[in-house]
Amino acid sequence: MKNKALKRLIYGLSVLLTSLPCFSFAIINPVKHDTVTAGYKLKTVVIDAGHGTRPNGSHSGASGSYSTESNVTLAIALKLQKAIEKDIPDLRVVMTRTSEADVGLKTRSEIANSNKGDLFISIHCNSLSDRRVREVVGHKHGKAVYKSYSVPDRSGKGVLFLVYGFHRSEEEQEALRENLFEEKDNSEQQNVLDDPASIIAINAFKAKYRKQSIHFANMLNTEFTEGDGRRSDGVKEQGVLVLCHSAMPAVLVETGFINNHEEEDYLNSEAGQDAIVATIVRALGSYKAEVEQVSQ
Template identity: 65%
Template sequence: MKNKALKRLICGLSALLVCFSLFSFKLAPIVRKDTVVNSGFKLKTIIIDPGHGGKPTGTGHFSHGASGSFSTERGVTLAIGLKLQKAIEKELNNVKAVLTRTTEEDVSWERRSEIANENKGNLFISLHCNSLSDRRVREVVGHRHGKPVYNTVSVPNRSGKGVLMLVYGLHRTKEEEKAIKQNQLEGGESEDAEMNAGFDPNDPESIILINQYKSKFRQGSIHLANLINTEFVETDGRPSEGIREQGVLVLCHSAMPAVLVETGYINNPDDEAYLNSEKGQDEIVSSIVRALKYYKDEVEQVLK
């Protein structure tokens, strides 16, 4: 282990964490000043992950996701993902957007994470549509000997409405540590190649470094989720269920800040119409791009 190189990287990660140290699941106000500070870090690559797909990939089953009355999650997320890719590369200078799938064909979550890490992504945004399970209710179907006879039936639950942001659950930190070791340190192309060459996972300073990465990615995930959620609510007027932790495999296996965006309830008629409309998709894309601009300025420490 090259101690000096390792210490420089640890110090650099610590400095980046200062950008997020005041943010939690509740968004703090964005303060803008007439000052420009260059941290040296540049947001270069954003991974866009349209959830689910339409064809089997060797598993023997389809994974088209949730369904509405006339559309599927696989189609909606792909349409939004393609528009988001174009908008990011148009609106964010020198930022590349990489899609985990560009057709209706399904891609396993393992491959999605691999694509993110192979492309040295700085952010991972997974697009999904929400849906509620059917309710089980008892209804009277007849009478016998003067007493009612009940039967249990499934009734569609279309009461869900609005957006939801998910970040990976802390119970999956071991999986995240493995991804960080493989993609940021052992096999990755860190900005400090000298440090990578001497990485020792058993060295105490290496453990500190991994924890710094975990903290950085955790804070970045929560902060980006807050920014996107705020844009949906305050600009688009969408209902929101806020931000939650969940054990989403594709998030914790991507060694970078990662957010899963539930864009709406596809089994709610109003939400389904919105998700499939040009207006709805354009608003969703614009809100995510605005949030990404704020995020980019902050991690690059550009205050205006």
């Protein structure tokens, strides 16, 4: 490999790889922070307002009785941007969308990667699918006659944090390859990917980013549950495309259940949005201080 800087990177990462443990499916328990490069600074955070308004005027995502996920997430994301710029001024904020217009999932990841994001936070609202109810509506020939129908399930409550699942690791590997070796054309990138030393580098980044994603998600979970007293479904892995395509630690925050009337009111209120934003900023500030202190 001719690039000396790349050689140094791969050598350092090959050493780092030996200290990175593997992870099981169960990830709800806190994970200790990962080591980072000496002198590392958390410079750029990417805030992703989930979903949006399609060109035909319809909204992607979930909806409540009077609001949509696309509008709620945008309101929270814009407030989060201002709060970070105010409370953590040395941290650059990049937004994947600042208007109602929807942005494609691939485009969101491209925005994050092209801006060299150090952390990706995707804001969403949760919702439960309708549940099926079966009841007796009569009798025929001495036997009960049943009718099945759907009813809204409004029992969901609280927050949830998602990190990408292992089953999308190949897609993450592609994103990392493109981001790490972006100066090379496609054929050169493929040659790099076939090189054992480069594979070590990419796998080291994959392990490190996953570990940091889980750790930050657990920090968020602690802030929401212990700081705000919110109910939580914990940290879970899921095959979220926008997370695994972002070549950096990434967490999706389900801020509440928009199809629960009480939660919908909270998500749309100034007090609710301000509390959500303040909680994320607290976790972000702690995470930034931690990883930068470790790098000293």
